[in-house]
Amino acid sequence: MAREQVVASLDIGNSTVRCVISVISPDQKDPHIVGIGEAESLGIRDGMVSSIEEVVSNINTAVENAERMSGLAVHHVYIGTSGSHIETTPSRGVIAVSTQEISEADVERVIEAAQNAPIGRNSHILRIIPKSFSIDDQEDIQNPLGMSGIRLEVDAHVISGNVSILKNLERSAHQASIDVNDIIPAPLASAESVLTRRQKELGVVAIDIGSSSTSVTVYEEGSLVHTAIVPIGGASVTKDIAIGLRTSIDAAEKLKTEYGTNIVDEVPEDEEIDLEKISKIDSHIVSRKHLSEIIQARYYEILMLVKEELKLVGRDGVLPGGATLSGGGSKMPGTLELSREVLSIPVQVGYPQGVQGMLDQIEDPSYATAVGLILWGIHNSSIDSGSRGELSFDFGAITKMIGDFFKKLLP
Ligand SMILES: Nc1ncnc2c1ncn2[C@@H]1O[C@H](COP(=O)(O)OP(=O)(O)OP(=O)(O)O)[C@@H](O)[C@H]1O
Ligand SMILES: [Mg+2]
Numbered sequence: 001m002a003r004e005q006v007v008a009s010l011d012i013g014n015s016t017v018r019c020v021i022s023v024i025s026p027d028q029k030d031p032h033i034v035g036i037g038e039a040e041s042l043g044i045r046d047g048m049v050s051s052i053e054e055v056v057s058n059i060n061t062a063v064e065n066a067e068r069m070s071g072l073a074v075h076h077v078y079i080g081t082s083g084s085h086i087e088t089t090p091s092r093g094v095i096a097v098s099t100q101e102i103s104e105a106d107v108e109r110v111i112e113a114a115q116n117a118p119i120g121r122n123s124h125i126l127r128i129i130p131k132s133f134s135i136d137d138q139e140d141i142q143n144p145l146g147m148s149g150i151r152l153e154v155d156a157h158v159i160s161g162n163v164s165i166l167k168n169l170e171r172s173a174h175q176a177s178i179d180v181n182d183i184i185p186a187p188l189a190s191a192e193s194v195l196t197r198r199q200k201e202l203g204v205v206a207i208d209i210g211s212s213s214t215s216v217t218v219y220e221e222g223s224l225v226h227t228a229i230v231p232i233g234g235a236s237v238t239k240d241i242a243i244g245l246r247t248s249i250d251a252a253e254k255l256k257t258e259y260g261t262n263i264v265d266e267v268p269e270d271e272e273i274d275l276e277k278i279s280k281i282d283s284h285i286v287s288r289k290h291l292s293e294i295i296q297a298r299y300y301e302i303l304m305l306v307k308e309e310l311k312l313v314g315r316d317g318v319l320p321g322g323a324t325l326s327g328g329g330s331k332m333p334g335t336l337e338l339s340r341e342v343l344s345i346p347v348q349v350g351y352p353q354g355v356q357g358m359l360d361q362i363e364d365p366s367y368a369t370a371v372g373l374i375l376w377g378i379h380n381s382s383i384d385s386g387s388r389g390e391l392s393f394d395f396g397a398i399t400k401m402i403g404d405f406f407k408k409l410l411p
Contacts, residue, residue, distance in 0.1 A: 006072055007031060009373035010059060010178075011080040011186065012169060014235065015211035015328065017041045017058045018370040019066040020362070021074060022355065024378065031374055033357040034072065036367070037065025046212050046231075047083020049168035052175065059176040076179045078377035079169055080369045082186035083213050084231045085162035091117035091128070093154045102135070102144045102152060110154045117158035124166055126185055127159040129224050142223070157224055159185050184376050186369045187215035187227050192379075193372035194324045194350030194365075195219060204321030206350060207306055207339070208368060209329025211235045214302050216309045218319070226313040230305040234329035237298045244294045245286045251279035255291055262299050262334030264292045299335060303342040310343070317344040326350030326368035 004025045011018040017039045022031035039061035043054030063074050093113030097106050111128050119125065133141040135149035144152060166183055173180050191206035200219040208215045210233045218226040234256075241260075242252035259273055267289045275282035310316040322345045325335060330349065339347040351363050352371035362371055 006074070007374050007377055008063075008066070008074045008077045009080065009189075009370050009377065010062065010077045010173070011082075011189075011370040011373060012044060012055065012059070012172075013041055013080075013082055013186075013210055013369070014044050014047065014213075014233070015041055016366070017055075017062040018367065019059075019062040019074070019077070020367070020370040020374055021066045021070045021072055022357075022374050023072075028356070030354055030356050031378060033355050033362055033371070033374075035066035035068075035070025036358065036361055036370075037062040037067070037069065039065070043172075047081070047085045047162075048165055049172065052168060052172050055169075055172040056175045059172060059178070063176065063178065074178060076181050077173065078181050078189075078373040079173060079183045080186040080189045080373045081161055081166065081169055081183055082210055082215065082229075082369070083165075084229050085165050086126075086185050086187065086229055087119065087123065087160050088227045089117040089119050089158045089160065091115075091156050091158045093156065095152050097149055097152050100148050102147050102149065104145065106152055107133075107144060107154075110152045111156060114154055114156040114158065117160075119158060119160045120162075122163050123160040124163045125158055125160050126166075126183060127157075127188065129157045129159065131155045131157060131223060131225075142221075157227065159188070159227065161185065181377060182380070184373055185227075186210075187217045187229070188224075189370075189372035189376050190215065190326055190350070190368040191217040191219070191372065192376045193352040193354060194326050194368050195321075196353070197222070199321035199324075202321035203315065203319040205306070205310060205315070205319055205323045205343075205345075207323055207325050207330075208327040208350070209233055209302065209325065209335075210327045211329070214306065214327070214329070216306050218310065218313060218315055219321075220315070220319075225315065226309065228309045228312075230302060230309070232298070232302050232305065233327070237295055237329070237332075240294050240298050241291060245291065246284070247275060247282045247286070248279060251275055251282045254278040255286070256295065256332075259288055259291060260295045260332055261292050262296050262332055262338045264289065264296050266334075267292045295332065296334075296338065299332065299338055300342065302329075303339055307343055319345050322346035322348065324348055324350035326352075326365040328366045330365045 021035040039058040043051040091114040134153040203220040214230040271288040
């Protein structure tokens with residue numbers, strides 16, 4: 001008999017570890033969020049695990065906070081991994097069709113054949129996402145199931161991550177006594193929670209400005225077109241402020257989040273900030289105009305690099321669904337306006353959607369990845385086995401790598 005199931009996620013970011021616990025009931029479509037927890041992420045540097053001990057301790061804190069709020073215990077999680085170690089490689093798979101009609105098994109086989117992508121020696125495939133299929137000489141087929149032909153080909157995106165980073169994340173979760181259902185690239189998870197089906201059909205880019213990097217994920221006609229990581233995020237903005245205004249990193253972070261803006265013109269020339277008010281070790285006075293100029297210069301660079309990625313796939317300025325901005329870095333005032341100017345498309349905040357409960361707390365673009373991990377997990381695997389504790393992160397499972405391809409075809 002169907003029953004309630006607990007699905008949890010851990011977004012192990014470069015600045016924050018976030019845990020979200022949800023409950024899925026058989027009579028409700030959307031997962032119900034019942035607990036969230038956060039911890040400062042001190043064991044990850046530029047996407048790499050710099051201290052397993054720290055990561056374990058940060059995971060424990062985030063999970064305990066979410067458990068306390070929900071009154072539920074977390075035994076399994078979907079983990080999100082972010083940063084420049086995530087790579088997307090185009091790949092092609094070809095097979096001979098075994099019967100007259102193309103079956104699910106044939107589609108699985110051809111996607112499996114696309115595993116032969118030229119990925120790095122230390123990379124592990126996390127997802128294979130089909131772009132389109134060809135049957136004999138007929139190209140651009142979205143769903144080949146039931147069609148007839150002799151040769152089936154697929155054009156796919158192979159998304160991979162660095163093996164030692166993935167293993168260290170899994171090890172950290174195990175040391176925190178948590179099993180890993182799956183490790184999911186954070187850019188895909190984030191896009192999953194902020195984009196609507198309609199936007200994905202029209203053509204849209206989900207931009208997640210994190211701490212160490214900014215992810216760019218483009219969808220069109222319902223399919224993934226491009227995903228890339230720009231290796232600059234909010235931490236670079238903070239560093240620029242510390243250098244430019246000669247402050248400590250802590251004071252720079254406070255200046256950024258409490259006084260920062262991307263709209264330089266709105267800041268009066270003579271507005272000053274006394275660092276003594278926000279810092280124990282800094283005591284000089286800085287110009288808020290200068291602060292905003294430093295911030296805007298770095299955000300402009302990030303957005304220009306996003307624009308380059310869109311140019312690369314011929315989608316610069318031509319995405320009718322516009323752009324969404326998520327991640328903590330998107331909370332800088334004026335970022336929507338600056339993005340509209342640089343990208344020349346409509347831009348809106350990427351709030352996590354598709355869930356119920358605790359909406360006040362998760363109506364925050366920083367939660368896009370953690371909420372998206374839950375949605376991605378639900379859409380991509382048999383949750384039933386997760387709740388009985390039978391799923392474990394399997395480095396070879398092709399069905400997980402293929403993800404929700406078959407589910408996407410359902411009406
Ligand atoms: N109100 C705010 N205004 C401007 N920047 C902010 C604000 N709040 C958070 N940030 C910045 O957002 C960044 C953290 O964002 P987020 O929590 O999405 O990162 P993360 O997921 O931990 O990192 P990553 O995705 O790179 O692994 C930090 O650089 C932080 O300074
Ligand atoms: Mg993140």
